[in-house]
Amino acid sequence: MSTQTVSTSAAFEVTVTTTPAEPCTLLRSRGPMPAVDVTVTTTCRLCSASHAHSGTGILRDMWEILLPKLEHTLWLKPGQEWVEAHAGECPLRPLLVEQYLTVGGATVDIKVVPESGSAAAECGGCPSTMAIDLPYISGDIESARRWAQAHAEKCRALPKPEVSR
Numbered sequence: 001m002s003t004q005t006v007s008t009s010a011a012f013e014v015t016v017t018t019t020p021a022e023p024c025t026l027l028r029s030r031g032p033m034p035a036v037d038v039t040v041t042t043t044c045r046l047c048s049a050s051h052a053h054s055g056t057g058i059l060r061d062m063w064e065i066l067l068p069k070l071e072h073t074l075w076l077k078p079g080q081e082w083v084e085a086h087a088g089e090c091p092l093r094p095l096l097v098e099q100y101l102t103v104g105g106a107t108v109d110i111k112v113v114p115e116s117g118s119a120a121a122e123c124g125g126c127p128s129t130m131a132i133d134l135p136y137i138s139g140d141i142e143s144a145r146r147w148a149q150a151h152a153e154k155c156r157a158l159p160k161p162e163v164s165r
């Protein structure tokens with residue numbers, strides 16, 4: 001059995017576990033061919049919830065060719081669908097609690113993680129975040145508000161064209 005990480009992001013990790021399976025005998029002329037069972041696991045880094053799906057009896061040689069290119073196949077799709085659904089359900093996800101309008105017309109978002117109460121603020125117009133500007137200040141709601149107000153008064157950046165958050 002072997003497990004390897006195939007993709008990671010700030011919020012999710014995808015690992016693939018490969019275990020030897022019964023050899024495949026479909027191609028009689030070639031005799032039994034080594035096969036593997038495969039499990040793809042997608043894990044939320046925030047709450048550790050995970051989703052797994054698997055395939056059985058895959059020709060080992062084929063899988064070894066496929067594995068490095070997995071991100072371009074449909075193998076990761078069920079996990080990606082789960083990630084989209086989980087983003088709205090994760091108990092540790094940051095929730096948008098307040099927004100400030102900047103002089104440039106963008107918004108500064110304050111998000112709070114309900115479980116811990118930790119707050120973060122980021123500008124939707126420019127790359128500024130409270131964490132970048134004031135890394136030494138703890139992420140409570142009051143400091144997030146102070147940063148958001150001060151930033152909103154001076155940021156002239158226009159809203160980013162695509163808002164994906």
Ligand SMILES: [Zn+2]
Pocket residue numbers: 044045046047048049086090091092
């Ligand atoms: Zn989660």
Ligand SMILES: [Zn+2]
Pocket residue numbers: 102123124125126127128151155156157
């Ligand atoms: Zn800004």
